[in-house]
Amino acid sequence: MASISSIGAGSGLFTNDLLNQLVQVERAPTEARLNRREAETQAKISAFGMIRSALEALKTPMEALSQPDSMRSYTSSSSNESVVGVSVDSSTANRGSYTVDVQQLAQAQSLASAAFADRDTTALGSGTLSLTVGGVTTDIEIDGSNNTLQGVADAINDANAGVSAGVVDTGDGYRLVLSSDSSGTANEMSISVSDDDGNNTDSGGLSQFVFDGTTSNMEQTVAAKDAILDINGIQVTRSTNTIENVVDGVTFDVLATGVSTVKVTQDEEAVVQKVQDFVDKFNALQDQIKKVAGYNAETETGGLLNGDSTIRAIQSDLRQQLTKIPAGLEDSPIRMLADIGITTDPASGKLEFDQSVFKEKLGENPEAMTALFAESEQGGGIAAQMVASAERFLGSDGLLANRTEGLGEALQEIEDQRFELDDRIAAFEKRLIQQFSAADQLIAQIQSTGNFVQQQLAALAPQPRSNG
Structure with missing residues (x-):
C-alpha cells in the first residue's frame, strides 16, 4: 500500500489513513470471497484425500480375499x-x-589330508586337481603360486566347485579339510589329479590328495548320508x-x-480374520463418507461433499457388488454374502458379520466360499469385482483423480484472481492519490484566495481616528 507523505499537506483532510481505509474497503469484499472459495476448495481436496485413503485401505483385504486360495488357510x-x-x-x-x-x-561328506609341518611354506607339488561333485567336474590348476597347503585351500574355494576347503591346526600338524557344500550321497566328492611328477596315485606331490573310490590318500572323516x-x-x-x-x-x-x-x-480363525478385515475396512469407508458427505437432520446441515456425484458413485458401485450373485453360483447353497453371515445394516449402510455362521458355511462348502469371493473360471467373485471397482476409482484417470485435478485447477484460478485483484487495487489506489492531490491543491488555492480577500477587505475598512 502506497504511503504519500504530501497527501493532506494543504488541507489536512486527505490523509494516508483515509487512503488506506478506502483501499481496504475496496479490496475486502473480493478478498473475503476468494478466501472463502480457497478454504472450501482446500477442504474438499482434503476430504477426497480421506476418501481415497479409506478406499485404498479397503482394497488391501479385498485383494487377499480375491485370491483363489483365500479360503485355504x-x-x-x-x-x-x-x-x-x-x-x-x-x-x-x-x-x-x-x-x-x-x-x-x-549329512555332508568331509575329507582330511595327512598332516603337514606348515601351511604356507612347504611346496606340495604341481599339476591339475580335479574335483567331481554331483556329477560336475571342476579342474583346478596348482603351480608355483599356490602349491602350499593354504594355497591349495584357497584355490579350491575360489573355484566354486561345490566344496569348501580349510586348513586345521591339529596341534601335531596342519591338515587340509574338504567338506561338500551339500548333504547326501549324490554330493559325495571324488578327487583325481594329473600330477606333474608323472605318478597320479602315489603319496607324493598332488597325488596325496587323491580320493576317487580306488585310491584313498585322504581320510573320510564324515561319510555322506x-x-x-x-x-x-x-x-x-x-x-x-x-x-x-x-x-x-x-x-x-x-x-x-x-x-x-x-x-x-x-485354520478357520485365519480365514475369519481376512473377512473381518474386509468388513472393518468397508465400515471405516462408510464412516469416512458419512463424515464428509453425510446429512445431519437435526441441524439440517450437510457435509462438505454432501450430494457429490463422485461419492454417490463410489457408494452405489460398492453396494451393488455386495448383493451380486457371482456367475456359476446361481444354484449354489452359497450365492451371496448374506448366505455366509455378512449382512448390511440399512440404517447405517455398514456390514455386520456373524462369524459363527461363516465358520459353519466354510466347513460345509469351502469351494463355493472361494467362488463367492475370488476369481474363478466362471468369472469374478465379489472381492475380485470390488477390487476392480476400487481400481477404477483410484486410478490415475479415475473419478477421484479427476475431481482432485479439477479442484487443483480451481485453486490456480483463485490464485490468478488474487493477482488480478492486486492489479485492480493498485490502479484504484493510484487514482485516489491523484484525486486526493488535485482536491488538496484546489482547497489550498481556495484557502489562499480567501486569505487574499480578507486582507483586501481589511485594507478597505475605515481606520479609527486619532484624538490628537
Whole structure:
C-alpha cells in the first residue's frame, strides 16, 4: 500500500489513513470471497484425500480375499518338534495326519589330508586337481603360486566347485579339510589329479590328495548320508533334511532321529480374520463418507461433499457388488454374502458379520466360499469385482483423480484472481492519490484566495481616528 507523505499537506483532510481505509474497503469484499472459495476448495481436496485413503485401505483385504486360495488357510503342528519341524503352503496343502519316523539324518561328506609341518611354506607339488561333485567336474590348476597347503585351500574355494576347503591346526600338524557344500550321497566328492611328477596315485606331490573310490590318500572323516524316514509307513529318502514334495504343501524339517506325529488342520480363525478385515475396512469407508458427505437432520446441515456425484458413485458401485450373485453360483447353497453371515445394516449402510455362521458355511462348502469371493473360471467373485471397482476409482484417470485435478485447477484460478485483484487495487489506489492531490491543491488555492480577500477587505475598512 502506497504511503504519500504530501497527501493532506494543504488541507489536512486527505490523509494516508483515509487512503488506506478506502483501499481496504475496496479490496475486502473480493478478498473475503476468494478466501472463502480457497478454504472450501482446500477442504474438499482434503476430504477426497480421506476418501481415497479409506478406499485404498479397503482394497488391501479385498485383494487377499480375491485370491483363489483365500479360503485355504492351514496350520500345522508336530508332536515332537525336536525331531520334526513342519510348515505348510496353504495354496496347495490339505488336511491330514502323518506319523513321521526319522531313521537317519542327511549329512555332508568331509575329507582330511595327512598332516603337514606348515601351511604356507612347504611346496606340495604341481599339476591339475580335479574335483567331481554331483556329477560336475571342476579342474583346478596348482603351480608355483599356490602349491602350499593354504594355497591349495584357497584355490579350491575360489573355484566354486561345490566344496569348501580349510586348513586345521591339529596341534601335531596342519591338515587340509574338504567338506561338500551339500548333504547326501549324490554330493559325495571324488578327487583325481594329473600330477606333474608323472605318478597320479602315489603319496607324493598332488597325488596325496587323491580320493576317487580306488585310491584313498585322504581320510573320510564324515561319510555322506541321505535322510531316511517313514511317513505313514512309506519310506522316503532325500539328500537334505528339508523334505519337500512328499505331501502337497507340507515341508518336513527333520532334526533328529525319532518319531513325531504331524497334523495339518484348517485354520478357520485365519480365514475369519481376512473377512473381518474386509468388513472393518468397508465400515471405516462408510464412516469416512458419512463424515464428509453425510446429512445431519437435526441441524439440517450437510457435509462438505454432501450430494457429490463422485461419492454417490463410489457408494452405489460398492453396494451393488455386495448383493451380486457371482456367475456359476446361481444354484449354489452359497450365492451371496448374506448366505455366509455378512449382512448390511440399512440404517447405517455398514456390514455386520456373524462369524459363527461363516465358520459353519466354510466347513460345509469351502469351494463355493472361494467362488463367492475370488476369481474363478466362471468369472469374478465379489472381492475380485470390488477390487476392480476400487481400481477404477483410484486410478490415475479415475473419478477421484479427476475431481482432485479439477479442484487443483480451481485453486490456480483463485490464485490468478488474487493477482488480478492486486492489479485492480493498485490502479484504484493510484487514482485516489491523484484525486486526493488535485482536491488538496484546489482547497489550498481556495484557502489562499480567501486569505487574499480578507486582507483586501481589511485594507478597505475605515481606520479609527486619532484624538490628537
